[in-house]
Every structure is written in structure tokens, then in C-alpha cells.
Amino acid sequence: MKVEIRKEPFSPCREVESYQSLMQKAGHYGAMASFVGTMRDFNEGAEIREMMLEHYPGMTEKHLESICRAAAAKWELLDVLVLHRVGHIHSGDPIVLVAVWSAHRAAAFDACRFIMEDLKSRAPFWKQETLVAGKRWVTRNMPG
Amino acid sequence: MSITIKYFASLRELLGRSEENLELGAGNITVAELWEQVAGKQKTRPKNVLTAINMEYVKADARVKDGDEVAFFPPVTGG
Numbered sequence: 194m195k196v197e198i199r200k201e202p203f204s205p206c207r208e209v210e211s212y213q214s215l216m217q218k219a220g221h222y223g224a225m226a227s228f229v230g231t232m233r234d235f236n237e238g239a240e241i242r243e244m245m246l247e248h249y250p251g252m253t254e255k256h257l258e259s260i261c262r263a264a265a266a267k268w269e270l271l272d273v274l275v276l277h278r279v280g281h282i283h284s285g286d287p288i289v290l291v292a293v294w295s296a297h298r299a300a301a302f303d304a305c306r307f308i309m310e311d312l313k314s315r316a317p318f319w320k321q322e323t324l325v326a327g328k329r330w331v332t333r334n335m336p337g
Numbered sequence: 338m339s340i341t342i343k344y345f346a347s348l349r350e351l352l353g354r355s356e357e358n359l360e361l362g363a364g365n366i367t368v369a370e371l372w373e374q375v376a377g378k379q380k381t382r383p384k385n386v387l388t389a390i391n392m393e394y395v396k397a398d399a400r401v402k403d404g405d406e407v408a409f410f411p412p413v414t415g416g
Contacts, residue, residue, distance in 0.1 A: 230416050246415070247346055249408060252392035277415065289416050309416065315394075317387075318415025319346035330347045331414040 194265070194273045196257040198248060200280045205229045205290045212274045218294065222271045226301035227292040228309050234284035236331070242323045244282045249317040253277075260311045264293070267307070268300035275308065277318065310337060338363060338403035342375060345410035348386065352376060361401075368407060369397040385412050 195212065209227060213219075234241055261273045271294040278288050291308050295301040313334050320331040338361050349355050352375070359375070366374075368388045376382065388395050389408040401407055 248415070249343070249345055249389075249392070249410070252389060252408065255392050313413075313416040315413065316415050317345070317389075317410060317413050319411065320414045321346070330411070333412065334414055334416070 194258075194261050196254055196261065196275045198250075198253060198277055198279055200278075202286055203276060203278070203290070205276075205287050208276055208290055209274070209292050212272075212292070213294070216272050216294070218271050221296070222294040223296050224298040224301040225292060225294045226298070226305040227290065228305050229287050230289040230309075232282050232284050232286050232288055236322060239322075239324045239326075241284065242325065243284070244323065245321045246279045246282055246288070247319045247321070248277075248279050253317050256316050257312065260308050260316070263311075264304040264308050268295065268304045270295050270300060270304055273304070273308070275312070277312075277316075279318070313337070338401075340371075340401055340404070341406045342371070343406065343408040345408065347411050348383070348409050351380060351383070366401050367398050368395060368401060368409075371401055371407060372409060383411070386410070387412065 274292040276290040293301045293305045
């Protein structure tokens with residue numbers, strides 16, 4: 194299991210591939226489900242130029258690790274990777290990657306969704322958008 | 338008792354600081370009471386403020402003890 198907060202842009206496909214080869218569990222997993230959240234250039238009716246993503250160093254990692262442990266207690270998982278950007282983000286940049294490996298697809302799909310929904314509603318991250326007219330804090334998430 | 342308080346995102350901007358150390362007299366103080374003490378009367382506690390003690394979510398009536406790290410922040414918007 195790996196949780197990482199990263200300041201630099203990342204390629205979700207490359208991250209999944211490199212983590213999967215380091216896991217050395219080929220033959221054990223029959224399913225991998227992943228979710229990638231990417232920055233849009235529009236939100237709540239406004240054009241967004243860029244975004245600043247802030248977190249609570251220490252608590253954010255701790256919280257994400259506890260979500261992953263809760264998922265592993267609920268489903269039979271072989272591995273989990275969670276990667277989340279912070280800092281300056283531009284439209285089109287991946288923000289979050291959740292990847293889950295398991296023997297069968299149901300556990301992988303369900304655990305991936307479970308981790309992602311908890312991350313959205315409980316993990317301490319905050320977005321501040323830069324619009325043409327200035328900056329604003331995002332105050333709520335879009336319904337899934 | 339001595340505690341550390343952290344503020345994030347819009348609450349950091351509201352209070353104009355990100356972190357402070359506070360010396361409090363011994364006693365039983367809740368995180369809601371602590372907010373009133375640090376923010377002053379002019380800044381009512383915004384709706385939906387979330388609070389953590391030592392990096393775990395707590396409710397507004399949780400009590401603070403010596404050495405705690407308390408954090409106040411707005412609803413989260415990651416992912």
C-alpha cells in the first residue's frame with residue numbers, strides 16, 4: 194500500500210505501471226481498477242485559469258492511509274496506490290490517482306470508489322481557483 | 338497548558354495567521370471555546386468549520402489538553 198502527496202505533475206499511467214512492477218504480485222491479481230481526477234477549466238459557471246491545492250501535512254497522509262486500511266478490511270485487496278497533487282495545478286493536470294488491485298473485479302471496483310468518495314469528503318485538501326476576475330476558495334464538491 | 342493551533346485555507350485568511358502557540362490556564366476548554374478565544378468576538382465561527390486534535394477529526398465539544406495540536410479548517414475540497 195502506498196499513499197503519496199506530490200508537488201510535481203505526474204502521469205497516472207506511468208505511476209500505475211511502475212508501482213505494479215514493483216509490487217511483484219503478478220499472477221496473484223486478476224483485477225486492477227483505477228480512478229484519475231483531472232483539473233477542469235470550468236467550475237460553477239466560471240472559467241478557471243489555475244488552481245492552488247493546499248493540504249495539512251501529516252494529517253492528510255494519515256487520513257488517506259486510514260481510508261486504505263478501512264478498504265482493505267472491507268474487501269480482499271492485494272494492493273492500493275493513492276497519489277494526490279498539491280501546489281499550483283493547471284487545467285488538464287491529473288490531481289488524484291487511486292488504483293486498487295485484487296483477485297476479482299468486484300472488490301477492485303468497489304474499493305476504488307469507496308476510497309475516492311471518502312477522500313473527496315474527508316481528506317484535508319482545499320482548492321483555491323484563479324479566475325479571470327481573481328481568486329476564490331472552492332466551498333463544496335460536485336456530487337459524484 | 339501549552340498548545341499549538343493551525344489554520345488552513347479560508348480560515349487562515351480570515352484570521353491572518355497559519356499557526357500559533359498558546360499558553361492557557363489549566364482547565365477544561367473545548368475546541369469551540371478555543372475558537373472564540375483565538376478568533377475574537379468579531380469573528381463568529383463560520384458554519385461547517387472542521388476541527389482536528391492531533392490530526393484526528395473531533396467534534397466541537399472535544400476537550401483540549403496540554404501538548405495538543407489543534408487545527409481549524411473549512412470543508413474539504415480535494416480530489
